[in-house]
Amino acid sequence: MDDTKKMLQAIIHGQNSLKQELVTKIDKLDEKLSSRIDGVEDKLDNVEKRLTGRIDALGKQLAYLEDDAPTREEFDNLEKRVDKMSGAPASQ
Numbered sequence: 001m002d003d004t005k006k007m008l009q010a011i012i013h014g015q016n017s018l019k020q021e022l023v024t025k026i027d028k029l030d031e032k033l034s035s036r037i038d039g040v041e042d043k044l045d046n047v048e049k050r051l052t053g054r055i056d057a058l059g060k061q062l063a064y065l066e067d068d069a070p071t072r073e074e075f076d077n078l079e080k081r082v083d084k085m086s087g088a089p090a091s092q
Helices: 002-068 072-087
Strands: none
Touching: none
């Protein structure tokens, strides 16, 4: 029985040391990944800010273009003016 207890104790010690080694490696990996994840989150925040700025700039440009575009009434008046101008004789 004494040999059996020693063998069982050796197996338990081996499993315990293996468990401790795995826990240590997992903790190290967790530290590495947490710093990388924080870095990725920061990069995503920066990209989001840049994209928001670009979209805002494009929106402003679009609004200015829309303001410059003639309305339907202005376009109709323009057609009347062109017709009037094309019927007038050319001055020399």
